[in-house]
Amino acid sequence: MSSVSLGIPAVPPRGFGNISAVEPFPQAAHRELGNAQLRENLGHATHTIRDKRLRVVSELPDWQALRDAGSAIKTEAMSRLPELLTQFEEQFTARGGTVHWARDAAEANRIVEGLIRETGSDEVVKVKSMATQEIGLNEYLEERGIAAFETDLAELIVQLGHDKPSHILVPAIHKNRTEIRDIFLREMPDVDPALTDEPRRLAMAARAHLRRKFLSAKVAISGANFGIAEMGTLGVVESEGNGRMCLTLPETLITVMGIEKVLPRAQDLEVFMQLLPRSSTGERMNPYTSLWTGVTPGDGPQNVHVVLLDNGRTRALADRHGRSALHCIRCSACMNVCPVYERTGGHAYGSTYPGPIGAILSPLLTGVEAEENSSLPYASSLCGACFDACPVKINIPEILVHLRGEDVEAKHGRDAGPGGADRAGAKSSGRRRGLPTQMDVALGAASWALSSGDRLGLLEKGLPVARALAGRDGKISRLPGLGAGWTQSRDIPAPPSESFRSWWKKRQKDAPPADGDGSTRGPATGGATSDGATEGEAQ
Amino acid sequence: MKIALFATCIVDAMYPRVAQATVQILERLGHEVVFPAGQACCGQMHLNSGYFREALPVVENHVKTFEAGFDGGEYDVAVAPSGSCVASVKHQHAMVARWAVEKGERRADATLEARAAAVGDRTFELAQLLTDVLGVTDAAAQLGSYLPGTIAYHPSCHGMRLLRLGDRQLNLLRSVEGLDVVDLPEADQCCGFGGTFAVKNADVSSAMLADKVANICGTGAAACAGGDASCLMHIGGGLSREQRTTAGDAPVRTLHLAEVLASTREHPLTFDGGLALAGSPAGGAR
DSSP states (O other): OOOOOOOOOOOOOOSSSSOOSSSOHHHHHHHHHHHHHHHHHHHHHHHHHHHHHHHHTTTTTTTHHHHHHHHHHHHHHHHTHHHHHHHHHHHHHTTTTTEESSSSSSHHHHHHHHHHHTTTTEEEOOOOOOOOOOHHHHHHHHTOEEEEEOOOOHHHHHHHHHOSSSSSSSSTTTHHHHHHHHHHHHHHHOTTTOSOOHHHHHHHHHHHHHHHHHHSSSSOOOOOOOOTTTEEEEEEEESSSSHHHHHHHHSEEEEEEEGGGGOOOOHHHHHHHHHHHHHHOSSOOOEEEEEOOOOBBBBBBEEEEEEEOOOOHHHHHOOTTTGGGOOOOOOOHHHHOOOOHHHOOOGGSSSEEEEEEEEHHHHHHTTTTTTGGTTGGGSSOOOOHHHOOOTOOOOOOHHHHEEEEEEEHHHHOTOOGGGGGHHHHHHHOOOOOOOOOHHHHHHHHHHHHOOOOOHHHHTTTTTHHHHTTTTTTEEEEOOOHHHHHHHHHHOEEEOOOOOOHHHHHHHHHHHHHHHOOOSSSOOOOOGGGGTTTTTTTOO | OEEEEEOOOOHHOOOOOHHHHHHHHHHHTTOOOEEOTOOOOHHHHHHHOOOOOHHHHHHHHHHHHHHHHHTTOOEEEEEEBBHHHHHHHIIHHHHHHHHHHTOOOOTTTTTTTHHHHHHHEEEEEEHHHHIIOOOOHHHHHHHOOEEEEEEEEEHHHIIIIISOOOOHHHHHHHTSEEEEOOTTTTTOOSSSSSTHHHHHTTHHHHHHHHHHHHHHHHHOOOOOSBBHHHHHHHHHHHHHHTTOOOOOOOOOOOEHHHHHHHSSSSSSOTTTTEEEESSTTTOOOO
């Protein structure tokens, strides 16, 4: 990419808010892994949703075609983003709404606060929304004396528990019903003290608690799953009906929508309304889909606003290897199938966006050179389950690898050569952030050794020495440095006394070329060759 | 057919018998195996760790080594006994070549991307080659494969999801005489290796491995077979650390697909002088 600057910053501004890890992922994961209750809850919940999703996806013969269509529509929307946003603004405005543009989290929060102040109200009801979690709106309003009440059941649990969501769709996935009952008993002022942990009773308690808020609130705040450019229509997809309450009862409705949520046409919904419910809750159709277009006199909110939020999205869009992360429709299928998320839970990722999509989206919004998010792209074994599950075919593993490359680049500067060469040059350029790590040294040396058959062959001559060091039981159980990470739970077999390369060389020398029936030549495997039981044994 | 063997660095240095078994299988089918001496590694570890600059010479070496043989008519296809290494050759080599050009790397070579893609197109994973190119559908009948005992099979992520191997490896194993392949619960779940992930995120990796090991041992199989030596080293390392044994007190092992297919009545796969899966039929692993 060229770096010509015409007065416009080459890199769009980064995002802020709840999109950053607070500590390195391995450290956070270590703590979360120690929470047996969390592991059990998560394992149960993710497996249940996973199976449900598989069932409803497998019954659609055109699922792959739907994914292709979803991906194509999002690609089109991102490539026409400025035009579509302008069209959306025109249409939304023409139908009686007001459009606000927010560069980042702080600006969005200020705009929302101002709109609430204008109504004279000091409390708002909220529809579950990732965008407002991302900008930390609740905390912002609370500090300024405005109470924001979450009305989604799981968000309510999280809010009452003074906790943070750990999943984008099931924010209280880390809590079981006994824990939820305890939170209700402690935090709901008017709760029945005889409340049990029966799910129905818990839901009824929340319903009674929320109903009063719905009926009294003058202002509602929502996010949006879609914004339709050709009509200026906003849409929210939900399961509990709390959204419908918030979107219809209050006088004022303020929606915070990420700019990447815009779709060109109403017809595009036919694709996303099939992809989203099946991928997220494993349902054929979600219970409530609300679409609203501006103001209808005498019916519903009369004061309607939308805040279009950038907060690093333009920056992500500028990254051509990472921009497809913006296609995300927040279904959470990737986290439900992720073996890492399943074991650590969402809090380990720090950001509002956990799991595989969070591991790419958070660093894309802040820039991977933001130290706090630099460990996120490594929070994956690259198993690829997320890519297979993604309804809009975001190649998450490929973007993870791309971001790892960006991170290595950011840490070492452009001039760091192979094998750690030219480090001094990188230092003088002032872009290098630290001394070479163990990983740098190990992979630099490995690059030298593994880029030539002769060099690898030469090193392999040392195999007998390594074999001798392995000890009598034929295994290596303790390694220093980086290797200690491996040997904390895994042995390494004693190396063989001879590499394949060396064996092959001897075989070529000793034996005449094959005559077409090589089966009796060269006792390659089977009982005949092994010199010692541990020869190359994957044990 | 003349077939180039890409042994992969881990098999070359740590599991030579897997490459030996691959040679034996292919020669048994009447093919000529060539081992291009310049080969070393696919560079996957560097690429997946984000060290693209360090991966570049590794990838260059691989492409240069194998295209020379293709161009010179020394072999028609290349095969590797590893799904993830083949996936790297097929998908990542062209990517890093493109990266180098985009970044204006000193080593950048505008021709590398196309050359890497050409090598990738002619490189196959073992089960892929056997099934799709060489027409092997019955290992017992066509390869004389024989191994009495019970195994579980771990499909390995990159073979499954990047190469879309489907049931190719499993079908070959199922057609081995005497071999009982039992269902592995959660077989499609990653073992937790992931290259440097195993050390960078050692705790999560270990937690994933513990579940894989428990699932394998729960089947009662004497061994876990697979098509990727690196995953098998990881799983085997966990089985070894937990000292998992069969009812017959033999260690629960990991076996590569090639080793299983190479085993015959005349030369069955053995360990410690006994049949490889000797501990299997007696009962559950513990």
